Amino acid sequence: MPPDSNVAKKSDSPVRVEARHRVRLMLTCLCDIYFGEVGISTVKILEHLNCEVLFDKEQTCCGQPPYNAGDWSAARQVAGLTMRALLESEDPVVMPSASCAAMIREGYPVLYEGMMHPEVFELGEFLVHQLKIRSWPVTTANPPAKRRVAFHRACHGRGIGLTNEQEMLVGSLPWIQLVRIAQGEQCCGFGGAFCATHGAISAGIGMEKLHNIMKAGAEEIVSGDMGCLLHLDGLIKKNKLPLRTRHFAELLAEAIAP
Amino acid sequence: MKAKPVNHPAVEAFARQLAETTRDSVRATSVKVIESRKARLVDAFPDLEATRTQASQIKDFVLANISNLLSQLEMKCRLNGVQVHWAKDAESARKIILDICKEAAPDGGTIVKAKSMATEEIHLNKHLIDVGYNVVETDLGEFVVQIDNDTPSHIVAPIIHKNRREVAKSFEREGLGPYTESPEQLAAQARKHLRERFVEAKIGISGVNFAIAESGRLVLVENEGNSRLSTTAPDTHIAIMGLEKLLPSEADLPLFLKLLAGSATGQRMTVYTHLISGPRRKDEDDGPTAVHLVILDNGRSKVLNGPYKDILKCIRCGACSYVCPVYRQVSGHAYSHVYSGPLGAVLAPALEGIEALPELAKASTLCGACEEVCPVKIPIPRMLLQLRDEAMRKGVAENPIPWTLFTFGATSGLRWRTGLKMLPMARIAKHPLKDGWTEFRELPKKEGRDFRKWWNGRS
Structure with missing residues (x-):
């Protein structure tokens, strides 16, 4: 289906979430290290929807880097901290990354045999399925200029059953035109440490994705995972391509009145 | 500090020296097949998800009951007049086949072969050629592989890495006819050459797509007609199968035929479907007088009892390779094993041992596209992770990344x-x-x- 047809009908009035939710933010290591704005946008989005956001300062990383590299004993140690810091409370845990959510939900039960799949949420998934948001409640008085955006679905989203949640919200912004990209369902080539140990293959996959995006006439790539975007942005800058990358949380936060 | 020389993992090193034209050929075919797969399977099945689950469960049943089903298959085959042989490894399989050949054609001569990955796995051609047989691959792709002294780079599309011009040059070099880039004319040249081989061959060798335990029927699918000729024109037909290629009953077949054709080539059905029930009967005019079935273990029993058991559910459609972003960049040869792509990245180290291929499982972004297209829902990404963990635990990982800091x-x-x-x-x-x-x-x-x-x- 083309992205445009996925967009849910916009409601006449902005959605109000009446019940007050308390949620715990998992910032994710990439947002902690490089992309603070994505974390800030996530908090703004959730508060805009009447959620109370808690942030545990002891949190670090979900443990996926060593897990994917095959160092499962290291991964268990890191996962142990995440479980203590975030998973012991009753509040839902929300994170701006499908990859980290997939690690916790699908990876932890592999690391710890017999463990129930922990209930954590990727941000778009939480907004659409828990808060029942179909169309983003725009409140800004100064909407940005119209622009063409390519949405990249991060592969790890499908591991936790995500489909078009993030795109639907981004596509509901009046100034965003989502374009259809060839081979859109293909991976960006990041793959964690793979992108460095198999650099030529990873860059080859990434460049193919970027060329398909440029061919579609987009100027911006939006995704829900900073891993994909970190890699694509590195390729864009090295090759001086006329593209920029944004996390979808930043686009939604842009629509909130200051 | 002096920089250490860069030591790339094998798949990465292969990708770095790969010609752009090869990459283009692999990518173009892969994209095309995945698009037709979508048209034939995703859009045509009322509920593909449920269909894949059903197929996956049938294969789970096969693996859980494999001893009984194999006994049943053997008994039914014998009743049908098919001679059954058990090969515990590649060497014994080669010996069994060579002994049959020596009896059927003691003076050597031509052996025609239909496409079979099991024969690639045991390197059969070389051994038969070494003792004087003229072994001829009759599948068009495998024929090109053979005349070019190459190896298949995809389990279904062996020459996915070659373009039309390269095939045309090989045909011209072999004197098969005047230079042409027309696929129809190239096929006609091969057909003319191969027809004579079918006539003179005393022995035909094929693989098996499905062996049905309930009836002892061997099922082969193909699009060119060469499998039909290879299995019916010569007096002796030898079929070889990995021991996991079973289906419990006849009723399971339609589901698997549809899933295999849709996943492998994006077809509703393959052009030919052969149901082989035994040698020529007394009242029949043609067909082989002897049919042999060689059931190959070659490490499979070991896999069956280990953590990578699910990879034995594979029906060899090759969709995981077509859809894999890494495979599209590197072709099948990068995997340095008969079985390539995501399937090979699990099956090869599972069969050979992690010590032999410790790095193969790392040549993946873990994007999950392979599992998503797999007709029997094999959890390939999970097993790639398990292989990485096994390599690390056993201390055989090459250049492991230190995660200590x-x-x-x-x-x-x-x-x-x-x-x-x-x-x-x-x-x-x-x-x-x-x-x-x-x-x-x-x-x-x-x-x-x-x-x-x-x-x-x-x-």
């Missing part, structure tokens, strides 16, 4: 926060992953506000 930092909130403050220094520090990143990408920079500072500032 990261783990030290990520297992304490305090150390993590201290580490975050020291990160600007990391930009100038050495790290085993850094060169692989910067060769193709700019290093990331911290952009915008810091989350923790912002959070602390508002409360």
Whole structure:
């Protein structure tokens, strides 16, 4: 289906979430290290929807880097901290990354045999399925200029059953035109440490994705995972391509009145 | 510090020297097949998800009851007049086949072969040629592989790495006819050459797509007609199958035929479907007088009892390769094993042992596309992770990335926060992953506000 047809009908009035939710933010290591704005946008989005956001300062990383590299004993140690810091409370845990959510939900039960799949949420998934948001409640008085955006679905989203949640919200912004990209369902080539140990293959996959995006006439790539975007942005800058990358949380936060 | 010479993993090293034209050929075919797969399977089945689940469960049943089903298959085959042989490894399989050949054609001569990955696995051709047989591959793709002294680079599309011009040049070199790039004319040239081989051959060798335990029927699918000729024109037909290629009953067949054709080539049905029930009967005019079935173990029983058991559910459709972003960049030859792509990245180390192929499972982004298209829902990404863990635990991983510093930092909130403050220094520090990143990408920079500072500032 083309992205445009996925967009849910916009409601006449902005959605109000009446019940007050308390949620715990998992910032994710990439947002902690490089992309603070994505974390800030996530908090703004959730508060805009009447959620109370808690942030545990002891949190670090979900443990996926060593897990994917095959160092499962290291991964268990890191996962142990995440479980203590975030998973012991009753509040839902929300994170701006499908990859980290997939690690916790699908990876932890592999690391710890017999463990129930922990209930954590990727941000778009939480907004659409828990808060029942179909169309983003725009409140800004100064909407940005119209622009063409390519949405990249991060592969790890499908591991936790995500489909078009993030795109639907981004596509509901009046100034965003989502374009259809060839081979859109293909991976960006990041793959964690793979992108460095198999650099030529990873860059080859990434460049193919970027060329398909440029061919579609987009100027911006939006995704829900900073891993994909970190890699694509590195390729864009090295090759001086006329593209920029944004996390979808930043686009939604842009629509909130200051 | 002197820089160490770059030691790339085998698949990466292969990708770096691969011709762009090869990559283009692999990518073009892969994209095309995945698009037809979508048209034939995804859009045509009322509920593909349920269909795949059903097929997956049938294969689970096969693996759980494999001893009984194999006994049943053997008994039914014998009743049908098919001679059954058990081969515990490649060497014994070759010996069994060679003995049959010596009896059927003691003076040598031509052996025609239909496409079979099991024969590739046991390197059969070389051994038969060494003792004087004229072994001829009759599948068009395998025929090109043979005349070029190459190996298949996809389990279904053996010459996915070649373009039409390369095939045309090979045909001209072999004197098969005047140079032409027309696929129809190339096929006609091969057909003319192969027809004579079918006539003179005393023995035909094929693989098996499905062996039905209930009836002892051997099922072969193909599109060119060469399998039909290979299995019916010569007096002796030898079929070889991996012991997992079973279906419990006849009723299971339609589902698997549809899934295989749709996944492998994006077809509703293959052009030919052969149901082989035994040798020529007394009242029949043609067909082989002897049919042999060689059931190959070659490491499969060991896999069956280990953590990678699910890979034996594979029906060899090759969709996981077509859809794999890594495979599309590197072709099948990069995997240095008969079985390539995501299937091979699990099956090859599972069969050969992690010590023999410790790095193969790392040649993956873990994107999950393979599992998503797999007609029997094999959890390939999970097994790739298990293989990485096994390599690490057994200490056979080559150039493992040290996670000690990261783990030290990520297992304490305090150390993590201290580490975050020291990160600007990391930009100038050495790290085993850094060169692989910067060769193709700019290093990331911290952009915008810091989350923790912002959070602390508002409360």
